[in-house]
Amino acid sequence: MEDQNRTELENLGEFGLIDIIKKKVQIRNASTLVGIGDDAAVVKYDDDSKTVISTDLLVEGVHFDLSYVPLKHLGYKAVMVNISDIIAMNAVPRQITVSLSLSNRFSLEAIEEIYEGIFLACELYNVDLIGGDTTSSVSGLTISITAIGEGKEGKIVYRGGAKESNLLVVSGDLGGAYMGLQILEREKQIYKESPNVQPDLSDCDYILERQLKPEARLDIIREFESLGIKPNAMMDISDGLSSEVMHLCNESKVGVSIYEDKLPIDQQTFDRARDHHLDPTVCALNGGEDYELVFAIDLSDYEKIKNHPMFTVVGHFLNESEGQTLTAKDGSIHPLEAQGWNSFKGHSK
Ligand code: ADP
Numbered sequence: 001m002e003d004q005n006r007t008e009l010e011n012l013g014e015f016g017l018i019d020i021i022k023k024k025v026q027i028r029n030a031s032t033l034v035g036i037g038d039d040a041a042v043v044k045y046d047d048d049s050k051t052v053i054s055t056d057l058l059v060e061g062v063h064f065d066l067s068y069v070p071l072k073h074l075g076y077k078a079v080m081v082n083i084s085d086i087i088a089m090n091a092v093p094r095q096i097t098v099s100l101s102l103s104n105r106f107s108l109e110a111i112e113e114i115y116e117g118i119f120l121a122c123e124l125y126n127v128d129l130i131g132g133d134t135t136s137s138v139s140g141l142t143i144s145i146t147a148i149g150e151g152k153e154g155k156i157v158y159r160g161g162a163k164e165s166n167l168l169v170v171s172g173d174l175g176g177a178y179m180g181l182q183i184l185e186r187e188k189q190i191y192k193e194s195p196n197v198q199p200d201l202s203d204c205d206y207i208l209e210r211q212l213k214p215e216a217r218l219d220i221i222r223e224f225e226s227l228g229i230k231p232n233a234m235m236d237i238s239d240g241l242s243s244e245v246m247h248l249c250n251e252s253k254v255g256v257s258i259y260e261d262k263l264p265i266d267q268q269t270f271d272r273a274r275d276h277h278l279d280p281t282v283c284a285l286n287g288g289e290d291y292e293l294v295f296a297i298d299l300s301d302y303e304k305i306k307n308h309p310m311f312t313v314v315g316h317f318l319n320e321s322e323g324q325t326l327t328a329k330d331g332s333i334h335p336l337e338a339q340g341w342n343s344f345k346g347h348s349k
């Protein structure tokens, strides 16, 4: 049956689609000199600024499942994933480009929903959409976003700067996005087996939001500014705390000790993990997709963050020879293991 509200991309053409996107763009940054419409965008920052660039590719069936992810959320999250990488450099995201490959399963209306999420993210994070590419695909949807940010000279933070006796700190709480994914996967399974059963999403609002609508922590790097803190090393948590901390250690040539009882886990994450017979600690360490920040600070900065609601000290760095360990609640010590997201192994988590 012909859908009255469905506009075929075939009839619109690539340029028609780009024109619709272009008309919806609002430029917010003085550094955006030229956006959509020419062969390339033009961006110019202050003389004491450096350009920070990051790109990510999201593939349907590998990184997202449209049977439970609304298109608007997908657009929003695709932007968050990218600007989170800029923020993890202690830089401010300013521009993005968005490239899409689409099969004829997708109508103009579907693309507009994706862009609604993209534009909402741009508005809330003061970012300009300045270009992209559009092409057809034989199967499904692929979204590639490149984020461009402005880092001030001397303020950019790398992975390799953590020092022995630095504190290991995380923002927010961990494991929620992973538990949200478990709930969505469970409901999908139930729906497949009995489509008439109403989904049970009670007491899952927070973790579902963590999975479907993550927020990059621009507020945290602003907080560093006002507290007068410059982390020595930093990453965002996309693959799980263990895996990111191991990267920090390897790049910085230091060891680390993490304490299980310090891990910040929201009550809802904890309760739903228990319902699913999962260990909340494992969810926090290996869950991923929380898009929080993990960073190293000097011991002398401890006073500035202690009792701060945004931050939790979860451990400290050591000499490289002391390895990378987790001290469990019962005092036993375990080597840290990375079970980060590996898309080549499929959905192993
Ligand atoms: P080219 O042939 O040089 O690749 P295009 O016709 O693909 O140029 O793009 C024309 C303009 O539209 C460029 O400024 C490009 O960045 C922008 N653009 C193309 N696709 C998208 C998209 N999906 N989202 C935003 N801008 C886009």
Ligand code: MG
Pocket (backbone or CB within 6 Å): 132, 133, 134
């Ligand atoms: Mg093109």
